[in-house]
Amino acid sequence: MSMEYEEQLAGSLVDSFPKDFGYGVENMDMMQENLENSPSADNKPRILLMGLRRSGKSSIQKVVFHKMSPNETLFLESTNKIYKDDISGSSFVNFHIWDFPGQVDFFDPTFDYEMIFRGTGALIFVIDAQDDYVEALGRLHLTVSRAFRVNPEINFEVFIHKVDGLSDDHKIETQRDIHQRANDDLADASLEKLHLSFYLTSIYDHSIFEAFSKVVQKLIPQLPTLENLLNIFISNSGIEKAFLFDVVSKIYIATDSSPVDMQSYELCCDMIDVVIDVSCIYGLKDDSNSNAYDKESLAIIKLNNTTVLYLKEVTKFLALVCILREESFERKGLIDYNFHCFRKAIHEVFEVSSSSTQRTGAAVQSSPPSSSGNGLARLKSAALNGTPRSLV
Numbered sequence: 001m002s003m004e005y006e007e008q009l010a011g012s013l014v015d016s017f018p019k020d021f022g023y024g025v026e027n028m029d030m031m032q033e034n035l036e037n038s039p040s041a042d043n044k045p046r047i048l049l050m051g052l053r054r055s056g057k058s059s060i061q062k063v064v065f066h067k068m069s070p071n072e073t074l075f076l077e078s079t080n081k082i083y084k085d086d087i088s089g090s091s092f093v094n095f096h097i098w099d100f101p102g103q104v105d106f107f108d109p110t111f112d113y114e115m116i117f118r119g120t121g122a123l124i125f126v127i128d129a130q131d132d133y134v135e136a137l138g139r140l141h142l143t144v145s146r147a148f149r150v151n152p153e154i155n156f157e158v159f160i161h162k163v164d165g166l167s168d169d170h171k172i173e174t175q176r177d178i179h180q181r182a183n184d185d186l187a188d189a190s191l192e193k194l195h196l197s198f199y200l201t202s203i204y205d206h207s208i209f210e211a212f213s214k215v216v217q218k219l220i221p222q223l224p225t226l227e228n229l230l231n232i233f234i235s236n237s238g239i240e241k242a243f244l245f246d247v248v249s250k251i252y253i254a255t256d257s258s259p260v261d262m263q264s265y266e267l268c269c270d271m272i273d274v275v276i277d278v279s280c281i282y283g284l285k286d287d288s289n290s291n292a293y294d295k296e297s298l299a300i301i302k303l304n305n306t307t308v309l310y311l312k313e314v315t316k317f318l319a320l321v322c323i324l325r326e327e328s329f330e331r332k333g334l335i336d337y338n339f340h341c342f343r344k345a346i347h348e349v350f351e352v353s354s355s356s357t358q359r360t361g362a363a364v365q366s367s368p369p370s371s372s373g374n375g376l377a378r379l380k381s382a383a384l385n386g387t388p389r390s391l392v
């Protein structure tokens, strides 16, 4: 079985990867040198955060990528200029997020929206669901129609945000209404080809991480290969669900093809918090070079409902988190062997993709989170400001 498994994994690596996005791999030193000399080193894909004033754009960015606790966002000041955030220093996901001030004036000659939209992978438009959203819908239409004309390849994502203040019925009704009106506006403008995806989000639960995961996944050209590897891994190991997580942001960059249920995702996010917290408190060595998340990172949590959570390091940025039944965990040797093959395959996937991005000069993840730099600081702050939920 194991040989077959390796063959299947190898087979699935034959896919060729589009070369426009770059992601993290582990043997980075050589690559970093090349990149520093590369003129296009800063040519990273862009995710734009747009929406009316106070809709929650900066909060989303701070909570997801800077581990700010949701309550602290109450004190965020209004953004007055475009804030460019390069989150690639400590995360697998290698892109820029541009947070726009509430009112972007497309008619302002100093605002070169063509240049901005041309290099954009995804445009997230945030609508405050607790407010009257008529004005926001008008703005959404103006923004996406302009962007679409400049670059029809952009993924248009609408976050119906702050839904923590809404009842379940109200949430569904708001989503239906916004969906209907936004698409009617597009149909009136003969823009039926422009596809909008909608998400109900809040920074006070995991919905914002889940939505961001889906946005980011659409930008990962290797996604089908990753899903394929995860499917093969879980079916040969008796595992029920597996997520490949970016540890710092807790975005899952891929999962197997069985449906994602929110509780499983939350459980896995919480496990990452626990592992990093415990590692920060008890796992760091005295020298300042040690890292809270490293090659040795591994955790097994047995729940009282015969479920086992299993976390293992895959790369400097990625962890595999699995949910399985206790009886399947009895074959831990098999799971570990299959994991070994899976890990090897993941490394090959990103080595192939990074060597192809190097050849084309596109951006790749250049600096792993050094213990003294951003990475550890963020992991440490993750430990201090983990998500506001306790273990489910």
Ligand SMILES: Nc1nc2c(ncn2[C@@H]2O[C@H](COP(=O)(O)OP(=O)(O)OP(=O)(O)O)[C@@H](O)[C@H]2O)c(=O)[nH]1
Pocket (backbone or CB within 6 Å): 051, 052, 053, 054, 055, 056, 057, 058, 059, 060, 070, 072, 073, 074, 075, 076, 077, 078, 079, 080, 100, 101, 102, 103, 161, 162, 163, 164, 165, 201, 202, 203, 204
């Ligand atoms: N209830 C609730 N409040 C939120 C949520 N997200 C953000 N907020 C609050 O919304 C307010 C505005 O958030 P910001 O992130 O500053 O909004 P912004 O869109 O960046 O605003 P500008 O910089 O003015 O464009 C803050 O008080 C946040 O605490 C959410 O999911 N739920």
